[in-house]
Amino acid sequence: MERTTCVVVGGGPAGIVLGLLLARAGVTVTVLEKHADFLRDFRGDTVHPSTMTLIDELGLWPRFARLPWKPIETTQVVLDAGSATLGDLRRLRRLGQPHPFVAMVPQWHLLDMLAGAAEEEPGFTLVRDAEVVDLRRAGGRVTGVRWRDRSSAGGAEHELAADLVVACDGRGSRVRELSGLPVHDFPVPMDVWWFRLPRGDGTGDPAGGIGRVSDGRLVVMLDRGDHYQVAYLIPRGADAAYRRQPVQVLRDDMRRLHPWLGDRVDGLRSWDDVKLLAVTLDRLRRWSAPGVLCVGDAAHAMSPIGGVGINLAVQDAVAAARYLGPLLACAPADPAAVDRAAARVQRRRWLPTAATQAAQRVAHRVVVRAVLGATAPTPGGDRLPAPLRLLRRVPALQVVPAYLVGVGVLPERAPMWARRGAQETGPQDAGAKNSSALPSGSVKDSAQP
Structure with missing residues (x-):
């Protein structure tokens, strides 16, 4: 029997960021990652301005700037009737955003950078090839996990006791399944x-x-x-x-x-x-139960519309660390206080999650379903739709979709106790960066954005 204060299941962006922040709070935290490495293709490669601001606040911008990434400053839509700029992220500079672009960076590079920073903290441990197979329970409370070592002959099983289990293992979350938390699925077209x-x-x-x-x-x-x-x-299908x-x-x-x-x-x-x-759009009705909390895609699987899933997951992790970090650092933590803090994470993150999913559902219904179901030219298809004509006529409005996608409804800031080093704003001339390329060698296929 091994023990840690908090076990984070899943070494994606939310899991690694949460582990890093908790470790900086002085918490003993163990991150269990199912795979041996981060090399999976077609993962969420968009790092939005709000996430880059967080990276800045954590003192990690110089490391991020050295990664191979390509900036996206504008998005446009092209119809048979013409084209229009949908969002201009460069306008975010006037709203105080130091990184007015979306950085396209291979997720394995981002995770390697974040994990490297986390491993510099004495309380952080990342265990790879660690597949969670069950939850430990005692008296109606989750008290840890049982996990299988996929790298060992025969898959040796281990038990890890913890004051709190946090599920960051994505839309197919094993922890969410084992916890039995109720989920609401939304139809997708x-x-x-x-x-x-x-x-x-x-x-x-x-x-x-x-x-x-x-x-x-x-x-x-x-x-x-x-x-x-x-x-x-x-x-669909x-x-x-x-x-x-x-x-x-x-x-x-x-x-x-x-x-x-x-x-x-x-x-x-x-x-x-x-x-x-295979697109999924769902949301847990309750994100937590005694001893367990779900964040990111484990709590709310997002549509790829807007590419915002990774950034919402990271912001969930920041909110969770803010509420739980100081509490878990005072080990042994009061279980009732831990559960109350976990419930506060859902209350804090419910509005941005529900608002973003509502916007995605509208896009599914009004745009995606209409386009994919079209069998003949659309009447009036020789003219741009009125919203696009307005964006062309009043370019200043292009900052609205840029802000909603790039910054979001409720961006989270790093807790003061987690910040390190000088606050560098990074390059203002985003176009100077080189493009990202695949590393040499094989890459495991994954279609999860």
């Missing part, structure tokens, strides 16, 4: 294909984020410097039927939507290059 297409060497290709909407098709392309990361929306067609059908469709891609669509050699994300 889509799934998403993820794949890459090469970007041209010159300056002729569009930069930033490009959404393409045509009758029956909705595609988003994110500029990663040397390639585009493409999200191609398909009707249609993946298997579509894959019975030759992949040439997808190539031809991308060339029709973006003729300037030319023969670069041939980079899709087979359906193996196309990864499926």
